[in-house]
Amino acid sequence: MSVSIGSKYPGESRQGRDGAAPRLLEIDRLSLHIHGRQILDDISLEIAPGEIVALTGESGSGKSMTALATIGLLPPAAETRGALRLGGADLLGLSEARLCALRGREIGMIFQEPMTALNPVMRIGDQVAETILVHKAMPRAAARVRAAEVLARVGLPAERVPPSRFPHELSGGQRQRVVIAMAIALRPRLLIADEPTTALDVTTQAQILDLLRDLVREERMGLMMITHDLAVVSEMADRIAVMKAGRIVEQGETRALFREMRHPYTRQLFEASRHRADLPGARAEAPLLRVDEVTRRYPGRRALFAPAPGLIAVNGVSFEIRRGERVGLVGESGCGKSTLARAILGLEPVQAGEITLDGMPVYSQGRPDPSVRRRVQVVFQDPYGSFNPRHKVGRLIAEPFHLLPDPPKGATREHAIAEALTAVGLQPAHAESYIHAFSGGQRQRIAIARALIIRPELVIFDEAVSALDVRVRAQILDLIADLSRQYGLTYLFISHDLSVVRGITDRVLVMRAGEIVEQGPTEAVFDRPGHCYTKSLLAAAPSLPQPPGGGESDAGQPEAR
Amino acid sequence: MLSYALKRLAILAVSLAVASLVIFLVVEVAPGDPASYMLGINARPDTVAALRTELGLDLPKWERYLAWIGGMLQGDFGTSYTYRAPVAQMVTERLWVSLPLALYALTLSTLIAFPAGIYAAARRGRAGDIGVMGATQLGIAVPNFWFAMLLVLLFALKLRWFSAGGFPGWETPLAALKALTLPAVALALPQAAILARVMRSSLIDILHEDFIRTARAKGLSRRQALWRHGVRNALIPVLTILGLQFSFLLAGAIIIEQVFFLPGLGRLIFQAITQRDLIVVESVVMLLVFAVISVNFLTDLAYAAADPRLRAAR
Numbered sequence: 001m002s003v004s005i006g007s008k009y010p011g012e013s014r015q016g017r018d019g020a021a022p023r024l025l026e027i028d029r030l031s032l033h034i035h036g037r038q039i040l041d042d043i044s045l046e047i048a049p050g051e052i053v054a055l056t057g058e059s060g061s062g063k064s065m066t067a068l069a070t071i072g073l074l075p076p077a078a079e080t081r082g083a084l085r086l087g088g089a090d091l092l093g094l095s096e097a098r099l100c101a102l103r104g105r106e107i108g109m110i111f112q113e114p115m116t117a118l119n120p121v122m123r124i125g126d127q128v129a130e131t132i133l134v135h136k137a138m139p140r141a142a143a144r145v146r147a148a149e150v151l152a153r154v155g156l157p158a159e160r161v162p163p164s165r166f167p168h169e170l171s172g173g174q175r176q177r178v179v180i181a182m183a184i185a186l187r188p189r190l191l192i193a194d195e196p197t198t199a200l201d202v203t204t205q206a207q208i209l210d211l212l213r214d215l216v217r218e219e220r221m222g223l224m225m226i227t228h229d230l231a232v233v234s235e236m237a238d239r240i241a242v243m244k245a246g247r248i249v250e251q252g253e254t255r256a257l258f259r260e261m262r263h264p265y266t267r268q269l270f271e272a273s274r275h276r277a278d279l280p281g282a283r284a285e286a287p288l289l290r291v292d293e294v295t296r297r298y299p300g301r302r303a304l305f306a307p308a309p310g311l312i313a314v315n316g317v318s319f320e321i322r323r324g325e326r327v328g329l330v331g332e333s334g335c336g337k338s339t340l341a342r343a344i345l346g347l348e349p350v351q352a353g354e355i356t357l358d359g360m361p362v363y364s365q366g367r368p369d370p371s372v373r374r375r376v377q378v379v380f381q382d383p384y385g386s387f388n389p390r391h392k393v394g395r396l397i398a399e400p401f402h403l404l405p406d407p408p409k410g411a412t413r414e415h416a417i418a419e420a421l422t423a424v425g426l427q428p429a430h431a432e433s434y435i436h437a438f439s440g441g442q443r444q445r446i447a448i449a450r451a452l453i454i455r456p457e458l459v460i461f462d463e464a465v466s467a468l469d470v471r472v473r474a475q476i477l478d479l480i481a482d483l484s485r486q487y488g489l490t491y492l493f494i495s496h497d498l499s500v501v502r503g504i505t506d507r508v509l510v511m512r513a514g515e516i517v518e519q520g521p522t523e524a525v526f527d528r529p530g531h532c533y534t535k536s537l538l539a540a541a542p543s544l545p546q547p548p549g550g551g552e553s554d555a556g557q558p559e560a561r
Numbered sequence: 562m563l564s565y566a567l568k569r570l571a572i573l574a575v576s577l578a579v580a581s582l583v584i585f586l587v588v589e590v591a592p593g594d595p596a597s598y599m600l601g602i603n604a605r606p607d608t609v610a611a612l613r614t615e616l617g618l619d620l621p622k623w624e625r626y627l628a629w630i631g632g633m634l635q636g637d638f639g640t641s642y643t644y645r646a647p648v649a650q651m652v653t654e655r656l657w658v659s660l661p662l663a664l665y666a667l668t669l670s671t672l673i674a675f676p677a678g679i680y681a682a683a684r685r686g687r688a689g690d691i692g693v694m695g696a697t698q699l700g701i702a703v704p705n706f707w708f709a710m711l712l713v714l715l716f717a718l719k720l721r722w723f724s725a726g727g728f729p730g731w732e733t734p735l736a737a738l739k740a741l742t743l744p745a746v747a748l749a750l751p752q753a754a755i756l757a758r759v760m761r762s763s764l765i766d767i768l769h770e771d772f773i774r775t776a777r778a779k780g781l782s783r784r785q786a787l788w789r790h791g792v793r794n795a796l797i798p799v800l801t802i803l804g805l806q807f808s809f810l811l812a813g814a815i816i817i818e819q820v821f822f823l824p825g826l827g828r829l830i831f832q833a834i835t836q837r838d839l840i841v842v843e844s845v846v847m848l849l850v851f852a853v854i855s856v857n858f859l860t861d862l863a864y865a866a867a868d869p870r871l872r873a874a875r
Binding site: 100 | 776781867
């Protein structure tokens with residue numbers, strides 16, 4: 001490599017866009033085919049040193065493929081056209097050996113899933129040092145010192161998180177910091193971050209974004225950031241490129257782009273991101289679900305001769321949901337949201353307190369009561385993982401029938417299946433297909449149909465829209481609101497995504513470390529949070545800029561209730 | 562790590578106690594009198610009575626169990642009825658053949674399987690992979706005694722590199738090792754075929770993991786990523802199979818020992834069963850149980866060495 005490591009490009013300031021300044025990365029009319037299918041179509045993009053450029057768009061738009069093309073990790077069958085220049089040299093023609101010398105040294109990459117991006121059997125210090133050693137940039141001892149330095153730089157100082165730790169001993173946010181440390185250990189000129197915070201909680205996300213921003217500014221790296229989250233994009237990026245179906249449909253300076261939004265697709269994404277479902281007015285009826293002083297403890301793993309330390313997942317939680325109400329439950333991962341949901345579903349016992357539906361306990365005499373159980377249904381996050389791929393859709397959505405003492409058969413059953421499919425916007429004929437034939441949004445519709453088929457009173461949505469693209473998410477939220485109107489359903493909506501909860505609920509519960517720290521009407525809690533934890537959650541969540549025209553604010557839309 | 566090892570050790574002790582009880586109950590308490598069973602239906606009543614006294618069958622059951630266990634703990638396995646020799650001595654002699662044979666075969670199978678599996682995984686779908694996988698199919702399908710006969714035909718009868726059978730004893734180590742070579746190869750080939758397939762599929766799974774992509778993004782070549790990040794992670798399922806194979810090799814070599822006239826444990830137990838020598842059967846079975854459980858213990862320790870997540874948790 002001809003370029004010296006760690007040079008700070010002293011002469012350059014932020015004059016990236018006046019044409020004369022040297023580009024760090026130039027993607028010039030890049031096209032990509034894999035097995036004859038066009039993946040990227042004529043992509044042109046530039047990144048200057050110290051600049052953050054975001055690639056945004058829905059899944060399948062080609063964002064990640066652009067990143068993989070840049071770092072030279074495309075699948076073997078890929079055919080590229082165009083040019084991809086780093087510091088003036090075209091990367092597309094380089095041999096594999098030259099690319100290996102480039103990766104990690106000139107270009108660093110951060111991936112989405114911190115839980116699986118690290119080698120589970122290797123110490124984190126060694127994994128960071130490996131970046132240095134594989135490029136023979138330093139002797140072994142110096143590499144170890146540098147690895148510890150870099151780990152400290154990303155917020156993992158040796159006195160708190162020693163480099164001798166293994167990945168499983170770290171939290172998700174800490175693991176992402178290790179991944180970042182590996183990527184920046186040799187001070188690459190270009191950093192690529194592919195959905196770096198999508199799998200993280202909001203407060204962790206805010207910290208990681210801050211870290212990335214600081215690194216880019218201090219080290220004058222160029223950052224190509226890939227994310228579907230427009231709010232994150234608007235807070236991070238200097239410039240944005242919006243991708244759809246392998247093309248860049250619009251790109252420009254962040255504020256100008258959000259102000260103008262020339263391409264209709266950009267506008268659609270923006271509208272879908274701030275979508276609020278049109279909820280029917282909540283009726284003040286009798287309580288349906290009562291959760292009374294509920295505590296769920298897990299026994300700890302017993303050491304050989306030591307008493308078992310336990311874990312209190314849910315600690316003395318009480319709340320009520322009235323019939324017809326839509327209640328949100330927010331909190332970060334590990335706060336006890338899902339444990340609480342399982343307890344309400346009667347999937348596990350509680351150690352103290354009681355959960356009743358219409359006055360009847362969901363769990364009595366050591367087992368869930370089926371007559372209560374069938375009045376509650378659940379929709380999970382991963383629509384694909386929650387279906388048996390070998391059953392037809394008709395059989396999948398008829399599954400809850402086993403909760404009934406006298407399940408419908410023959411024509412009645414067929415009719416119920418057709419009705420449930422129609423209710424979620426699908427065709428009765430879809431009952432004959434298998435689940436793999438459907439898109440993510442359709443699968444989630446099928447999951448909702450499955451929940452509705454036995455006409456429950458309470459439906460629990462556990463991160464039910466978190467994995468969906470924004471436009472699909474908006475449609476599903478509308479569907480959920482419609483169904484609530486049509487069937488008078490009561491919802492418990494569990495999510496770590498505050499903006500989703502805000503758009504679909506009347507009331508919200510904020511949960512932290514097994515306890516509910518704040519509850520109240522959704523708008524009131526979001527506008528005037530009382531508890532400091534709620535405040536910190538809201539402050540950490542990235543927000544969208546004002547919509548074009550600037551009239552209505554993000555907080556006070558008329559249709560939101 | 563220490564508490565993990567102690568826990569595994571406790572499990573080992575409990576398993577041994579339970580196994581000894583089961584073996585004792587099955588052999589001694591099962592319907593039928595061991596003495597008359599050992600002597601056959603034509604035995605005279607006074608011979609049976611004499612054998613009963615000799616075996617201590619007139620004592621209460623728990624006393625016999627304790628005596629059996631106590632004896633074994635001191636290395637006294639009883640006396641073989643048919644051979645009129647201490648079982649411990651007979652077993653030790655046989656073990657000196659069977660244990661080296663098992664280790665030899667296991668080493669060979671590992672030496673063949675690891676490179677073959679890794680090679681096939683690295684060239685998945687290409688000619689090299691298809692070749693290796695075809696060979697492993699053959700290795701699994703063809704019985705090892707047939708391999709053994711082919712080896713004898715080729716290397717002993719035609720080329721005269723090895724002798725066709727027998728065992729000269731460890732006084733001449735090289736000759737002993739040479740005598741064990743053909744049997745070890747015959748035992749190792751089918752095992753290697755299984756092991757190579759496990760290695761390949763395990764490694765292919767690992768190569769799809771995110772951390773392999775991370776390694777590539779750091780600048781490691783495909784080969785470096787495979788060796789430094791793939792192989793160790795792929796080892797856990799491979800270790801499981803290795804542990805099972807060792808137990809099998811120790812006792813499962815009966816046919817191969819017959820083909821090569823080796824005085825091993827497999828032949829001993831085979832002869833003891835045909836001659837109804839229950840004391841020998843009982844002791845050898847207990848010994849094999851001990852070996853299997855110990856190997857499982859070692860496999861558990863190897864897991865923990867390979868995967869740090871196991872050290873902390875259990």
